[in-house]
Amino acid sequence: MKKFLILTLAVVTFASCKNEESQSIEPTEIPLKETAKENTHPSSTECYEYNADGSKVQLKMTNKDNEVSGVLTYELKEKDSNKGTIKGEIKDNKLIAVYTFQSEGTESTREVAFLMKDNQLIEGYGEVVTEGNSVKFKDISSLDYSSNMPLSKVDCQK
Template identity: 30%
Template sequence: MRTALLMTIPYIALACQSSPSSEQSAETQASAHCYQKVTGKDTFLLQLVVDDTDVKGVLEYKFHEKDKNSGTVSGALSDNIFRGTYHFKSEGTTSDRPVIFKMMGEQLYEALADSADANGIPIFATDDSRLRFDPSPYSKTDCK
């Protein structure tokens, strides 16, 4: 599934490879960042390609003995805070929800929602200084 998702975002696959050739476009010169978080038997993977303030990637939540969520993320990076939209498929349904991550060195922290709207969509603080983050980080890993 991850390979299929990477193919939907062509420059991610190129950016996650080792050094780019001189023939590749400036678009493929974006920096790739890959992270993984393991909590018990659950595994979460995030691959991001950052091109200035534009961010695109692939996010997978692999829950043990439960349906996994996998899809793409896109959004903007400002002051090491990535605010984006997670477009994913779970239990045969395609959905969108906001996601926020904070990049800190070799680690990435996922924001915790303040509440949810009537449809269960997470609501986050609009002011970055008021965001709360999961204390258990994703750790940087090699891009595959």
């Protein structure tokens, strides 16, 4: 009796599957104009580094239409090292980005700013405000770009 019940259930299930209409999904074409438009501004990858006096700062960034993302590493003498990602934009020869990193087991973010001048990035400093684990500049327009650790453009294959 059990075998008959299982066999009947299998036949009914199979029959109900065959009766369903099959649905096809039509592929959507993207017009060539839109595809070509997206590729008119290719992204570029640039690397910058400061390495002196026992401190090292490295930035590898991808720039597409002044939208920047990348990896930033600080290995400052006698301090904990930080490595994280940046995401921001370039405006008026200044890179303003949010740096997200792990420090002592906690994820934190802080705003970073670099002046782009003569194949160098000069980090900007100024008054900051803290909100939870996030640090932001109080007034970006008043930053001081006189860092003594300028990052020079280097070959990314290094």
